[in-house]
Amino acid sequence: MVNTSIGAGTIVAAEPRRRINWGIVLLCLPALAFVVAMFVIPFLFGLNLSLHPGNSLDAVGDLSFANYLQFFNDPGQSDSVWITFQVALPVTVFSILISIPLAYYMRRGIRLERFITTLLILPLTLGNVMVAQSMLLYYGRQGWFNQALQALHIIKDPLPLVHSWWGVEIALFIQNFPFVFLMILGYMSGISPDLERASRMLGASAWRTFWKVIWPLILPGVAIAFCLNFVANFTVFPSAVMVGRPDDQTKVLSVVAFRAAYELQNPSLGTAIAFVMGIIEFVVVSAVLYARSRMTRTSVLGGGKGV
C-alpha cells in the first residue's frame, strides 16, 4: 500500500541552505496569476464592498460594519443563519450515515458494482435545475409518487414533498450524496483486508473490528467528506428556490443575500451576507477538522514497508 503520509517521528535529513529556483517560480506564475485574478481580487473587492454600505458598486464613503450590524439586527434576515443550518446539517449527516454502512458493505467489491456506481454518478451530470424540475413533476401533489402512495392507500392526502423543507433535503441528497459515498468508499476500500483478518485472529468480532480498526482509519475521510458536503449544502440556492419555500422554511443565507443584492438593490449588503455565510462555513470546517485531529493523532492508511 502506498504511504499516504509520513509519521510524526520521521527523521528528515538536514537540508542544505535553500536557494530560490527561479525556473519553478516562473512555472508557477501562470497559475498564480490565475488565482489572483479569479479569486483573490474578487474576494478583496467583495470584502471592501461589504464594508462600504450604500447602493453603489464603487465602494465610496467610510469603512463601516453597518451592513453586518444591519443583517444581525434584523431578525427577518439573521434568522436565515439558523434556517440554513437546519437545511444543510440534516442532509449532510444523513448522507454520511447512509454512506458508511453502504461503503462497508461494498468495500471488497460486489456484483453489479459498476452499474450501481454509474447510477449514483448520474445525478451529478444532470445539474441542480434539471433535478429540481424533475422533482416538481415526480414528487409534486399530482406527481407519480404521491399518486402511487394514494392509490395504494398508504396516504390520504399528498405529502408535501416539494415546495417545502423536505423538497430541498431530497434535492440536496440526490445531488451531493454521490460525492460523499464515493469518497468514503475510496477510504474504506483503501484499508488492507489483512487488517480485518488480523483483527479477527486477535479475537475481535466484526462489530469491534469496525469500531477499533476501520472507523479510526476512515475518520479522516469522513471528516473531509462531511466538510465538503456541508459547504455544498450550506450554499444551496436553486433548489431552495425551486423546490423549497424560500419565504420561510428554506430562507437560506444565499436566498437572503440574493434578495438584498437584487431585490433591495443593495449589493453591498448582499455581499456582506455572503461573507457571513463564508465565515460560518470556515468556522464549521475548522471545528470539524480540529475535532478530527484530536480524535486520531495520525491519518496514516498505510504505514511503511508492507503494512
Add this chain to the structure above:
Amino acid sequence: MEKIKKLELRGVSRSFGTTQALYDFNLEVAGGMFVSLLGPSGCGKSTALNCLAGLLDLTHGEIILNDQPIHNIPAEKRGIGMVFQNYALFPHLNVTKNVSYGLENYKMPTSEMERRVKWALDLVHLDLKEFGHRLPAQLSGGQQQRLAIARTIALEPALLLLDEPLSNLDTKLRSEMRIEIKNMHRHLGLTTVYVTHDQSEAMSLSDLVVVMRAGRIEQIGTPQDIYNCPNSLYVADFMGYSNRLPVEIMGQEGSEWLVQTDTGVMLRASTTYAGNTGWQKGDHVVAVARPDEMVADPLPETNRLKGTVHLVDYVGKAFEILVRLDNNEAIQLLVWSQQPTELEHPLTFGIRPNRLLLFPTENIVSTHSPKAASLKPVMS
C-alpha cells in the same frame, strides 16, 4: 490457552468458484510440532493455512483439535494466532496498543495485560520503553515483523500460524529472524504451522515438512526425508536436484539400477520414487542429482562422466562448474569441485550411486495450474 495434544485435518478441500485450490488435505500434527507447508505460489499452502485459521470456510472436510471439531467455529473464537505476510499491523495504534489489542478483546485485567505486553515484546527483543509509543510506520521492516509476532504471541494461542513471515525481509534479517522463530518455538513449545516457498527455511525450522503441489500434498516427511529421499521428480526439483540426465534402464542389481546415458555411458543409480517403478530394460527415465553431490574433486571412484568446462563459479564452499557433457552438448550439468578448473578444459566427475536418483519422466513445468496435478507421471 489449552495446549494442543493433536491437530488433525481430514479431507479438507476448498474451491473458489470453479477453481479448486485445495484437494483432500490430510494432516496430523502432534502438540508442540513445527510443521511447514512448502510449495511454489499457487500450490494451495496459504489456502490450507487460511482454512485452519477460520478465515476461509471449508468446501469439504473437517478440522479436529484435541478431538473437538473446530471447522465451524468462527476465526475470532478459535484461539489460533496468525502472523501475516505483510504483518497487518494496525497503523493507527502504537506498539503497545497493537500488542494489547488482542488482550483487550479477551477482557483481560489491566495488570495482566501490562505484564503480557511486556513479556511478548521482551520475547521478540523490542524494548517497551524505547518503542512502546511508536507507530508501526516508525519501525523498520524487521521491527514490524517482531511486533507482528509479539502481538500474536501475547495471546498465548494454542496454535500459531505463520504465513510467509520472512519473505519481506532482506537476507541477513531473514536468517536472524529464522533463528529467533526457532528459539521462540523451542522456548514456548507452541504448535506451529509455517507457510513458505523457501525450502531452506522449511528445512531449518521444521519437524515436519509438507510439500504441496497444485492443491495437493506431494510428500510429507522430516526435513531429512524430504531432502534426501524425495518421492517424486517434483519434490526432487524443489529440493535442488537440478541436474537432469535422460537415461535408459539396462537392468537391476539389488537396490541399484544400471542405466545408460544416451551417449553410451553406463551408470549405477537408485530411486526414491514412491510410485510403482516396475521399470523394464529399455525404459526411459530421468536421473537427477544435486550439484553438491556431483563432484569432480574429490573424484568418486565409480560412476563417472566426462565433459567440458563451460563456466566456473566460486560459491564459497567450493567451485560450481557448469559442464557440457561430451558427445551431447545439449546436456549441461552443475558440478562441485574443491579445485578451480580452466575454461573449455575436459573434466571428469562422478556421483555416488545412492545419490543419483531415478524418476519416471514427468512434466513438472506447469505446477501452477491445478490441471498439472491430474497429469499422471508419464512412462515412456
